[in-house]
Amino acid sequence: MSPTGSRVRDAAIELFAERGFHGTGIRDLAERAGLSSATLYHYMGTKEDLLVSIMTTSLGRLLTAGERLTADGDPLARITALVELHVLTHAVRRLETRVVDDEMRSLSPDHRATVVALRDRYEHLWQDAIDTGCATGAFHVRAPRVARLALLEMCGGIARWYTPDGPIPLEQLALRYAEMALGVLGAAGPPPELAVDSVRRTMALVDEIWLPD
Amino acid sequence: MSPTGSRVRDAAIELFAERGFHGTGIRDLAERAGLSSATLYHYMGTKEDLLVSIMTTSLGRLLTAGERLTADGDPLARITALVELHVLTHAVRRLETRVVDDEMRSLSPDHRATVVALRDRYEHLWQDAIDTGCATGAFHVRAPRVARLALLEMCGGIARWYTPDGPIPLEQLALRYAEMALGVLGAAGPPPELAVDSVRRTMALVDEIWLPD
DNA sequence: GGTTCCCGATCGATCGATCGATCGGGCATG
DNA sequence: CATGCCCGATCGATCGATCGATCGGGAACC
Numbered sequence: 001m002s003p004t005g006s007r008v009r010d011a012a013i014e015l016f017a018e019r020g021f022h023g024t025g026i027r028d029l030a031e032r033a034g035l036s037s038a039t040l041y042h043y044m045g046t047k048e049d050l051l052v053s054i055m056t057t058s059l060g061r062l063l064t065a066g067e068r069l070t071a072d073g074d075p076l077a078r079i080t081a082l083v084e085l086h087v088l089t090h091a092v093r094r095l096e097t098r099v100v101d102d103e104m105r106s107l108s109p110d111h112r113a114t115v116v117a118l119r120d121r122y123e124h125l126w127q128d129a130i131d132t133g134c135a136t137g138a139f140h141v142r143a144p145r146v147a148r149l150a151l152l153e154m155c156g157g158i159a160r161w162y163t164p165d166g167p168i169p170l171e172q173l174a175l176r177y178a179e180m181a182l183g184v185l186g187a188a189g190p191p192p193e194l195a196v197d198s199v200r201r202t203m204a205l206v207d208e209i210w211l212p213d
Numbered sequence: 214m215s216p217t218g219s220r221v222r223d224a225a226i227e228l229f230a231e232r233g234f235h236g237t238g239i240r241d242l243a244e245r246a247g248l249s250s251a252t253l254y255h256y257m258g259t260k261e262d263l264l265v266s267i268m269t270t271s272l273g274r275l276l277t278a279g280e281r282l283t284a285d286g287d288p289l290a291r292i293t294a295l296v297e298l299h300v301l302t303h304a305v306r307r308l309e310t311r312v313v314d315d316e317m318r319s320l321s322p323d324h325r326a327t328v329v330a331l332r333d334r335y336e337h338l339w340q341d342a343i344d345t346g347c348a349t350g351a352f353h354v355r356a357p358r359v360a361r362l363a364l365l366e367m368c369g370g371i372a373r374w375y376t377p378d379g380p381i382p383l384e385q386l387a388l389r390y391a392e393m394a395l396g397v398l399g400a401a402g403p404p405p406e407l408a409v410d411s412v413r414r415t416m417a418l419v420d421e422i423w424l425p426d
Numbered sequence: 427g428g429t430t431c432c433c434g435a436t437c438g439a440t441c442g443a444t445c446g447a448t449c450g451g452g453c454a455t456g
Numbered sequence: 457c458a459t460g461c462c463c464g465a466t467c468g469a470t471c472g473a474t475c476g477a478t479c480g481g482g483a484a485c486c
Contacts, residue, residue, distance in 0.1 A: 004431085019318060022235035026476055036433050038478080043431095047476070102315065105233065143381060143389045149374055150367045150393055157366025168356060176356045180363055183396035217465085239442055251444080252466050260442070 005043045008033045012050050017095035021051055021106040051103060052111045058096045059118040062089060065209050066125045069202065075133030076187060077198070082126055083155055083181040084174045084202040090159040091170055093210060097159045126152065133185065140186030151181055174199045218256045221246045225263050230308035234264055234319040264316060265324050271309045272331040275302060278422050279338045282415065288346030289400060290411070295339055296368055296394040297387045297415035303372040304383055306423060310372045339365065346398065353399030364394055387412045 001009070011032035015024040026047060030037040044050045062085070069081040090097045100115075107115060126148050133139035141147045155177055168176070175195055182189050189195065214222070224245035228237040239260060243250040257263045275298070282294040303310045313328075320328060339361050346352035354360045368390055381389075388408055395402050402408065 020233060020235055022233055023319065025474075027474085037476085038434075039432050041477070105231065106236065142392070143386075146381065146386065146389050147393065149370065150390065153370025153373070154363045154367035154397075157362065157370070160366070161362055168359065172356075173359065176359050177363065179355070180360065180397045183399055184367075184393045186396055238440075240440090249467050250442085251468080254443070255465065 002043070004033075004035070008035070008040060008043045009050070009054065013054060013096045013099060016051065016054070016103060017098045021047075021099075021103045048106075048108065048111065051099070051106065052115070054096060055100050055103070055107075055115050056118060058093070058100050059115065059122065061209050062086075063118060063122045063125075065089075065205055066122055068205065070125050070129060075129050075136060075138050076182070076190070078129040079126070079133065079139075079181065079185065080178050080190070080195070080198055081202055082129060083151065083178050084199050085206065086152070086155040087158055087174045087177045088170065088203060088206045089210065090156050091162045091173065092206065094159045094162055097156070101156055101159065123148065123152065130185065133187070138187055141184075147184060151184055154184070155181070171196075171199055171203065174202070215256070217246075217248070221248070221253060221256045222263070222267065226267060226309045226312060229264065229267070229316060230311045234260075234312075234316045261319075261321065261324065264312070264319065265328070267309060268313050268316070268320075268328050269331060271306070271313050272328065272335065274422050275299075276331060276335045276338075278302075278418055279335055282418065283338050283342060288342050288349060288351050289395070289403070291342040292339070292346065292352075292394065292398065293391050293403070293408070293411055294415055295342060296364070296391050297412050298419065299365070299368040300371055300387045300390045301383065301416060301419045302423065303369050304375045304386065305419065307372045307375055310369070314369055314372065336361065336365065343398065346400070351400055354397075360397060364397055367393070367397070384409075384412055384416065387415070 008029070011029055012024075015028055015032055018024075019028075026037045026040060029047075030040050033040065044053075065085055066082060069085055070078045073081070104112060104115065127145070130139065130141070130144050130148055130151075134141055134144055158173070158177070162173075164170075166173075178195060178199070179189055190198075221242070224242055225237075228241055228245055231237075232241075239250045239253060242260075243253050246253065257266075278298055279295060282298055283291045286294070317325060317328065340358070343352065343354065343357050343361055343364075347354055347357055371386070371390070375386075377383075379386075391408060391412070392402055403411075
């Protein structure tokens, strides 16, 4: 994407996250990007196209990363990696993940269907790890589907309050969330040094997939 | 409130939850309430006044209920009751709790300060129960503040997907969330019959505080 | 001289909010 | 009981502002 195109996208992510899609005007977008409102349309389609593009690329990266992290490993390792991935991305890409999570309702039906399909594929990675863990006896959950929804909300919620200035380093935060998630699933955690290894591996993947832009 | 005033408020809750505050027009509101857009202003102040009123009454009820449920009891009983309360209200009053949780950003600074103050008082009930439980050894959490945030997001998230038609009765759902919350806190759960008693008591309080309208 | 980039001007539509006017039912006065 | 008045409730019309989007043309670069 052209440098100006990226500026437009970044401005949109900031404003959509801050004020919401309907709360952001074309002129706000243009001002933030340092362009006239007319020039904006040289770099984007409609305002909704811009939203859809932000959501699909963000969700697409999350899905790619999730698939790589769950390609092998036992259920405990897989769910741990997914929790770390979800927490880390929602922290380091706080604004765009908020847009993805909060602006689904602003999409027209067909666009929404596309985005929901992506989200469902991602959430299936979680459900599969949880169900397998329940079957092997690694997890003890009475309602696996509810557990998936609860975990996703819990981990994604970090985007609503995280700031890099907080007292707890991000790596520690991811460890805490992994511990809490295993508590939700009624599972015993791995030895601490293995947990740290897992977080470092996940952080490296997040850097690899999210940094090149 | 007058019957028509209630109709206006109900319409606003539905539309704000469905389309967002900025996504809802005065004329949408009027149509849903069965009035002209002019008549709307006989029953409300500005559109934002309507939003503030919805948020403060909803949060006020939650705070009242939370204070009553945590007036006595050990930390485990208190956090269990808070989880049940949060889950039950976010399920039975799904729309208005979504408005409270999602539309904070649509408020002007002074109105937001009012609502945030209410929310902070409510969340302090959670933090106090968690901290006390950590001090007495009932809970085992490395980062109590993070645990509070994680629990609140996990429990409130039910408003994003709950429907009464689901396969799991609401009472069971509350029990599952209480179990998961104790897992997050590293606490042993109470015997099943005590847990059921707690949920029934919380459901009765929710009915008492939320039904009279 | 075509292509890319950019903008001032402007479009019709819709926004939140207000206007003056009307209707009808209670209520005090005679 | 009848009359005249008041007022809550309601509406159609309309306000100025802003919305998302488009146009034709200028400037810069290859």
